[in-house]
Amino acid sequence: MHNEMPKVTPWEVRGEVDYDELMKEFGVEPLTNELLERLKKFSGGLHLLLRRGVFFAHRDFGEWMDSYERGIRVVLYTGRGPSGNTHIGHLIPWIFTKYLQDVFKAILYFQVTDDEKFLISTGAEIDEIRRYAYDNILDVIAIGFDPNRTKIFTNLDYTKEIYNIAVRVAKHVTFSTAKATFGFTESSNIGIIFFPAMQAAPCFIHQIIENEDAHVLIPCAVDQEPYWRISRDVAPKLGFRKPAGIYSKFIPGLGAGGKMSASLPETCIFLSDSPNDVRRKIWNAFTGGQPTLKEQREKGGNPEVCVIYWYFYYIFEEDDKKVQELYEECRRGNVICGDCKRGLTDKIIKFLMEHQRRRREAEGIIDKFLLKD
Amino acid sequence: MHNEMPKVTPWEVRGEVDYDELMKEFGVEPLTNELLERLKKFSGGLHLLLRRGVFFAHRDFGEWMDSYERGIRVVLYTGRGPSGNTHIGHLIPWIFTKYLQDVFKAILYFQVTDDEKFLISTGAEIDEIRRYAYDNILDVIAIGFDPNRTKIFTNLDYTKEIYNIAVRVAKHVTFSTAKATFGFTESSNIGIIFFPAMQAAPCFIHQIIENEDAHVLIPCAVDQEPYWRISRDVAPKLGFRKPAGIYSKFIPGLGAGGKMSASLPETCIFLSDSPNDVRRKIWNAFTGGQPTLKEQREKGGNPEVCVIYWYFYYIFEEDDKKVQELYEECRRGNVICGDCKRGLTDKIIKFLMEHQRRRREAEGIIDKFLLKD
Numbered sequence: 227m228h229n230e231m232p233k234v235t236p237w238e239v240r241g242e243v244d245y246d247e248l249m250k251e252f253g254v255e256p257l258t259n260e261l262l263e264r265l266k267k268f269s270g271g272l273h274l275l276l277r278r279g280v281f282f283a284h285r286d287f288g289e290w291m292d293s294y295e296r297g298i299r300v301v302l303y304t305g306r307g308p309s310g311n312t313h314i315g316h317l318i319p320w321i322f323t324k325y326l327q328d329v330f331k332a333i334l335y336f337q338v339t340d341d342e343k344f345l346i347s348t349g350a351e352i353d354e355i356r357r358y359a360y361d362n363i364l365d366v367i368a369i370g371f372d373p374n375r376t377k378i379f380t381n382l383d384y385t386k387e388i389y390n391i392a393v394r395v396a397k398h399v400t401f402s403t404a405k406a407t408f409g410f411t412e413s414s415n416i417g418i419i420f421f422p423a424m425q426a427a428p429c430f431i432h433q434i435i436e437n438e439d440a441h442v443l444i445p446c447a448v449d450q451e452p453y454w455r456i457s458r459d460v461a462p463k464l465g466f467r468k469p470a471g472i473y474s475k476f477i478p479g480l481g482a483g484g485k486m487s488a489s490l491p492e493t494c495i496f497l498s499d500s501p502n503d504v505r506r507k508i509w510n511a512f513t514g515g516q517p518t519l520k521e522q523r524e525k526g527g528n529p530e531v532c533v534i535y536w537y538f539y540y541i542f543e544e545d546d547k548k549v550q551e552l553y554e555e556c557r558r559g560n561v562i563c564g565d566c567k568r569g570l571t572d573k574i575i576k577f578l579m580e581h582q583r584r585r586r587e588a589e590g591i592i593d594k595f596l597l598k599d
Numbered sequence: 600m601h602n603e604m605p606k607v608t609p610w611e612v613r614g615e616v617d618y619d620e621l622m623k624e625f626g627v628e629p630l631t632n633e634l635l636e637r638l639k640k641f642s643g644g645l646h647l648l649l650r651r652g653v654f655f656a657h658r659d660f661g662e663w664m665d666s667y668e669r670g671i672r673v674v675l676y677t678g679r680g681p682s683g684n685t686h687i688g689h690l691i692p693w694i695f696t697k698y699l700q701d702v703f704k705a706i707l708y709f710q711v712t713d714d715e716k717f718l719i720s721t722g723a724e725i726d727e728i729r730r731y732a733y734d735n736i737l738d739v740i741a742i743g744f745d746p747n748r749t750k751i752f753t754n755l756d757y758t759k760e761i762y763n764i765a766v767r768v769a770k771h772v773t774f775s776t777a778k779a780t781f782g783f784t785e786s787s788n789i790g791i792i793f794f795p796a797m798q799a800a801p802c803f804i805h806q807i808i809e810n811e812d813a814h815v816l817i818p819c820a821v822d823q824e825p826y827w828r829i830s831r832d833v834a835p836k837l838g839f840r841k842p843a844g845i846y847s848k849f850i851p852g853l854g855a856g857g858k859m860s861a862s863l864p865e866t867c868i869f870l871s872d873s874p875n876d877v878r879r880k881i882w883n884a885f886t887g888g889q890p891t892l893k894e895q896r897e898k899g900g901n902p903e904v905c906v907i908y909w910y911f912y913y914i915f916e917e918d919d920k921k922v923q924e925l926y927e928e929c930r931r932g933n934v935i936c937g938d939c940k941r942g943l944t945d946k947i948i949k950f951l952m953e954h955q956r957r958r959r960e961a962e963g964i965i966d967k968f969l970l971k972d
Contacts, residue, residue: 352763385763389714392790396788396789396791399789400789401774401789412773412775412778414774416795417793420790
């Protein structure tokens with residue numbers, strides 16, 4: 227267990243995060259310009275989430291592109307813990323994963339960890355978690371993944387295949403190792419102690435079920451990185467390649483600090499939010515503006531700490547030049563918070579309406595994506 | 600962990616066993632005459648395995664019969680770890696379970712723990728264990744269970760249902776509890792740590808899948824008893840009755856001490872043994888006879904330590920009077936070991952030929968019994 231702050235484990239992310247420190251602690255590499263230039267050869271341009279540094283670190287991403295160039299099957303794996311409704315922060319890795327799927331024509335395995343969420347919840351019943359799982363899957367499909375290359379499953383529905391692989395993984399993972407990685411204690415339940423094997427299993431599913439050599443890349447938020455250390459340790463013991471990883475920062479919440487958290491609903495924009503929800507939440511968001519209009523004009527704002535600015539920067543302003551201008555104009559006191567908020571609100575409402583439309587479409591095609599026993 | 604000898608855990612049984620001590624340690628009750636008289640009301644007579652004290656202890660067996668009388672669904676649950684070929688020792692709980700099924704018209708769930716055996720094996724591949732599982736299931740069916748009331752499954756084939764129940768169990772079992780019960784250590788793998796939840800799951804399968812109140816009784820060898828303590832602890836938390844249990848002694852091996860063990864093949868009669876195998880093994884078995892015929896005639900033998908006598912007593916001599924006579928005649932020096940061995944050999948060969956015939960029949964009807972995802 228790490229006693230230093232900030233504490234980043236897959237089950238708890240709080241406070242400000244020093245990403246350089248985190249890379250050192252996790253032993254992951256920065257996404258260098260050299261790697262990004264290489265990616266550009268395949269993709270044409272760079273995705274906003276790369277240009278703005280949301281995806282910032284990796285393991286073996288270069289080797290994964292090597293595999294692609296050599297004609298080895300490249301596979302993507304990511305997932306979702308269905309503990310509640312999806313918010314915009316959850317979409318970031320999915321949007322990026324779709325980009326990678328399009329560029330590399332990669333098969334995607336998407337795991338919904340209904341078992342995990344049940345095992346760590348204090349009150350929720352399985353039925354409630356399964357409802358969230360179904361609901362979240364519609365949001366995933368709405369991202370626009372290729373139905374011919376995307377296999378979505380929940381651990382409680384597609385269990386036989388996952389458990390059969392998980393026991394092969396688990397045999398190589400001692401309690402001691404799992405404890406060191408996830409901070410299990412004597413009072414952890416035996417289901418969650420086993421769960422890292424269930425989460426590692428999809429790293430090997432393509433190789434086992436399709437009986438084909440494959441190189442797996444896992445796009446995810448950096449707090450999920452510890453899981454993949456176990457997969458990487460076990461992979462050679464099972465005769466498979468170590469999965470590569472590409473890691474994002476956390477999207478900040480609408481409050482003064484921390485990431486978007488579904489447990490603090492006013493800090494996040496849910497995909498099911500109404501236009502009025504968006505208006506209220508953005509209006510109440512933490513900005514870098516001055517207390518009065520006069521001071522704002524005179525001293526300028528502080529976009530560095532402004533979540534409105536961050537939302538434009540990370541997601542809602544595709545144009546690099548415009549986002550740079552916004553930064554400078556705010557610093558100079560030429561924009562005021564109310565205008566910024568209204569601009570962002572409009573963009574988010576437009577985005578959500580389009581998402582909600584695609585989500586309704588997803589209901590009709592969900593069976594094309596689902597793996598079940 | 601218990602440091603005293605004998606050490607009886609589900610994964611290791613060695614040396615002489617003091618069953619009174621064991622009952623005290625496990626906190627189980629003796630099968631009293633009163634209980635046996637009550638059982639007789641339903642069954643007519645008492646099974647040999649009860650008359651000879653092979654099944655000797657229980658938890659809540661009286662309450663289970665109460666449930667039967669009150670019209671509550673009674674269910675049996677037992678199983679097999681498919682680590683190798685079946686020997687006669689393995690049959691004991693199955694033969695007894697069939698007797699209970701016939702008497703109480705009970706549904707039987709039979710779990711084959713291929714996952715467990717893989718997780719604790721040092722070398723075996725999953726495919727090898729699955730072959731044993733299939734093979735063992737044929738031996739189970741050959742016992743004569745009612746195909747309309749018997750559901751046999753392996754954890755790696757009927758996974759979805761079992762895992763979905765197992766996570767509900769696991770949520771209530773801490774590592775600390777599992778460690779105290781099963782002796783897990785820091786170097787135990789996370790699969791075997793979870794396994795007690797997989798083994799507990801069938802205690803609740805009827806209630807969940809058939810959505811019917813049920814009282815479960817688990818016939819098994821007494822070394823398996825610790826598993827059911829976890830099931831009993833968890834049952835009320837899930838809203839179900841605590842499973843009852845009825846426990847057997849170990850059938851001694853053919854050597855000087857210990858139970859039949861598949862890892863010491865000459866100590867046990869496998870169900871696949873040829874007549875010559877049986878002749879050789881019984882001929883070499885440990886007896887209570889004197890070194891010479893003269894001494895045998897003068898001093899008499901010691902049936903108490905004679906495994907030939909035990910085999911007649913526990914399984915192969917149905918007639919109580921005859922087994923008593925054999926005991927007395929041996930004490931008096933009126934029988935010699937060679938004759939006894941030949942008599943037992945004949946009985947075992949006849950038994951195995953009949954079993955092997957029924958086993959071949961089982962191949963044709965296995966699908967009537969199997970549950971799969």
